[in-house]
Amino acid sequence: MYAEVGFVATIIAFVAAIYAVLASVYGERRHNEALVLSGRNAALVNFAMLSVALCALWLGLMTQDYQIKYVWSVSSPSMPDFFRVTALWGSQSGSLLFWSFLMSAFSAAAIALNWRTHRRLMPYTIAVMMAVMVFFLGIKIFIENPFERWWIIPTNPTETQVISAAFIPAGAVAPEYDRLASSAQGLNPLLRHFGMAIHPPMLYLGFVGFLIPFAFAVAALASGDLSTNWIKASRRWALIAWLFLSLGLILGGRWAYDVLGWGGYWGWDPVENAAFLPWLVGTALLHSIMIEEKRGMLRVWNMFLIVGTFSAVIFGTFATRSGLVESVHSFARSGIGFPMFFFWASMTVLSVALILWRRNRGELQDTHELKGLLSREVLFVLNNFIFMALTVVIFWGSFGAPIISELFMNTDITLGADYFMRVTPPLFLALYILMGIAPISAWGATAAGRLGSALIIPAILTVISLGIFVLMGMTIPVALIGYAFVLLAGWIAIYETYRGVMARRRIKTESWWTSITALYQRNPRRYGGYMIHLGVTIIGIGVIGSTLFQQETQRTLNVGESLTINDYELRFDRFDTGQISEDGRIMDIAVLNLIRNGQTLAQIKPRRDFFPENTDMNSMTIAGAHSTLENDFYVLLVGWEEMNQQQATFKVYINPLINLIWWGSFILIFGTVLAGWPHHILPERVRVQKRLPKGTMPEGV
């Protein structure tokens, strides 16, 4: 029942999307208002139908309709309801439906919010959004259908065969419920983690969110409205997408750290890198469009960046879902490999062709030229260069080199973490340097002396804080160089915000709180941006600390024994075996006491979980940790003596400053929300009037 409803809704959504593309384009070209409106409505129908389809699959999961193959493959009778919801994106076909639903939701939101304000761009924008939709729904309907059901069909008079099909095959009967329920596998244990439950939706929201700016950009190119309108319409969408993508990456790292048990959060795995690439290009874009808005520069480049961002999104999706990551040859075997590759390539080529066509017609000319080595424009261009360099070297390491060697050199090479750890740190450091200097430089040209004087106080603060790191024992020269630039960027962000507050307070007598909130309200992009920079600084400190100063040891302990590392003592108190959790897993838990200077800090409980119903991956090592701002004391239960359970082996990591990564992430997210918060509820005309009496704010430096 749910399967039929879901499948029919998907087909209606598919047809509506095709209609929306045709009606919008044709209606716009013929200036047929009614047709344009019906195209818009079709896009809304698409959203409604995909909501129905998603609900149908969700109900299928909740009611445990195991005849639906997808439900059978990602859930089992003993699973708690929370994971029945997250199972919606637990496997390929369901996540494609979820992805399409999010895309339609974004499209509907863009229509609702931008239909009036950017009327001229909307028909083409809708056409682009729905064209992408047609592709994804096509894959879903024809190749990866989550609504397929199990059927038993007779192959000859004595034998039967189990197959999956969307419609009832001739002579087929549904398999018995009990048989299906008992053979259902349940969600992969690795995915049963809160981080994994929300990491994919965040990542998808980030990926899908970039469709809107991309659609506006292509609409600008197609319609000929090449003013900054497309940027105005899409800037906030890009920020929202960037916010979710950042969240998705952070949660992914946190999940890896909690679940994968190697004491790290980023492994330079091609799948991780594939999600990082759109983030890099998107971050370059967010910076670069500021120059176009303020100075009318880099117009062609920005078009390339937005196309590049969405192209990276589709490439990432394609690379991780098609099997390309393992081998060029295995991707062809996955049903969605070729269609996705074809879509990615044609989408990219068409968009680039559009840009070049407009450029050759002279319609994307810049109003200013680059000059002054220290001008803000030049520093932004450098920032873009470094972001793109990072994108290219990471792409090369994850996909370029392996694919080219396999296709043309008949060898199969991979570039391991060593490659990334060598190539990327200098580039990241360069970004931190630019992140510090660019905000205090001026448009047009910057006098070196002025830049220097703006740097004095942050530089002093940097030296002082470096001293603290040295006192903490972090004396590796490379680390100190890294910390110097990272800290400088952070102090500049703080100091500039402080100067903004002080400039207000010189003129107005108001409370500190009013000054600070007014500052963020008046110029959310600038000060939200500083907040993000501060978050990135704190993340950087955490990354350097946890990478360069990680300590590791392992010991086998009898109950009652301790191991010591630094000034910590870790005592093995007891072993609780056979604890059964509500989702059916059996847990063996080691209980340890962490002691420092004679004082008990915490009880740490690393454990091994066993999943009796899973046949493949049925056990999982879960770390226990004591987290402070100073470090994480991270303990893995590696093994134990089976007979009397009096002896167990532990692996211990001390990860200095690692929690700054998560705290910095909070600040980054908060800053992004500040920078993008839609507080302009007043109509445009009123806002312009309100903005006129200026002078209370330092407009740039």
Place this chain on the structure above:
Amino acid sequence: MAEMTWEKVPASEKGTTSPGIKTEKLKFIIGGILLLVAVLYLVLSGMDGGTQYFMTIDELVANADYDGQIVRISGAVIGETIQYDSTTLKLNFTVAHIPKETNNLALTLHEAVLNPAGQRLEIRMENQVMPDLLQNEAQAILSGKMGEDGIFYASELLLKCPSRYEEAIPMQVE
């Protein structure tokens, strides 16, 4: 209209291409080239140390050139050979050769483990936490060096159990 202003301004600026702007442009071009060279150098030096050749067990065993060099291999784990000492964190097991290309990984792994004539390779790992996925007929992707004693000393282990992601069919046991 907005488009008009876009076209007018650059036209007026184009006329003012003074020698000063030209040398400035030259500076940017040279700076850009230097940056590109720097990035290229980074990539090449990174590839120098970070490149690992991916090969099958047959290729590795037949070719002594790669002894002592870090390579990546892939093979099928033979379950009964797994030996793990949780006090010393030493892990030994044997993998069987599997071809690079396969249409059904689960089946290939299964056949590789059962085939007594296939090439096998003993793996040693130290300081290794027993991986949750290490089991019979798992695909092991290992980085490490071939020792002179014919044993592969691995430093990195990645495991895949394909059946979950292949087309599993319920109730094949009818």
